[in-house]
Amino acid sequence: MFKTFIVGILLGVAVAAAALHYFPAVNQSREQSLIIVHPNRGNSETFHVNIPMDRVMTGAPSQKEPLPVGLEWPVDPRFADTRAELFKIRNGKDAVVGVASRIAANDVSSGEIVEWVLHLPARGSAYVIMQAEPLEDGYRTGNLAAGTREFSPLVGRVSEQWVADTSGAEDAPVGRIELTTAFVARKVEEE
């Protein structure tokens, strides 16, 4: 019986080690990446933010109705020209796939800036620096400045556009911020 107990101990150690090795401690939920391949024009992927339902935070000075309720934006004058927003971002199937921050600011050192960080937990993060001035047709374009994990080896462009809702449906959003990414591998770009 003592021998059986010893075998049990060894078996317990082996089972615990195997379980920790083979069963993932974390399993991120994934949505299908909806990437469109264009003939001779690389590929693109479109994300969007439904306004107002996907807005998590709007941080800006002197707001009458801060979002979320109870937000206390710092009163320090150095943040007077800073607007920081947090959103949930959705893919082409309208499923939430990540969160994003957008910072728009203006100061002597940086001038006017508009930046995004798109954070997709199962894929990585993308840091996008936009042109401060929007184009005539309402677009604002920018470049992928850095990426992590899946976005790490990529370079490319991102466009931001406000699309007002025209469906007239009762539960429809007011509109959406559409972010279209056009990324290629850095190696391909260099060739």
Added chain:
Amino acid sequence: MKYLISLVVGMVVGAAAFLALLYYNPMTSQNKLSPLSVSDNKVITYNYSAVATDALVFTNDGKSTVAPYPSKVQQLWEPTVRLTDTMATVLRDSRNQPVAIGIKFSSRSESTRILNGEAIIDSAWHIYAPGQGSLFVEQRENYWGYLREIVVPAYRSSGDSWRGNWNGIITSGPGALGTARVIGGSGEFADLETDGVESLSAKAYSVKHGPVAVDGTLAVELPAPISDPTPDP
């Protein structure tokens, strides 16, 4: 029957002994010395409180120990983001002056390996410092030491809390020396590519509320400008 009971009891004892070995393994202790401490370059530090109620906004799936703040903030309950925390906070300099707005995304990582003492969080900071510029910080954080020396003792404590002094580096990559990757976006930081290290200093933790007195510091190395070599006379 007694052999079966003996085998089962043996397995339970074996599994418990293995887990205890993992927990007390001294080889997986947290790094307490920052790789930037030996740098000759200037290092800027951003300090923040890691307590949710001290942030501008903190949100998660709403079911975790740490409750979202403010209470009416939208929660990240969708399956793809429910393992993610998002925090917006004011970052302060070494004189405790507010100098930047920092937004941090932290997602539990699939590269977590309990066997190796790695409880990994993939995180990204989006920082804007008026008058200085903007930064993006990518890092892999290892919370094993934090869990082992603060969270587990808090659960084992009869008061459901932990008090003490704990300092630890949580950044464990992706840099070769266990540093974070820092990318500059605008202003003085434009085109900057350098290293960073984030550390935590904990004094109190509650099982019910999570961190009660925990401060974070993000240190960013600023490489010295490359000067032209002095020509030979």
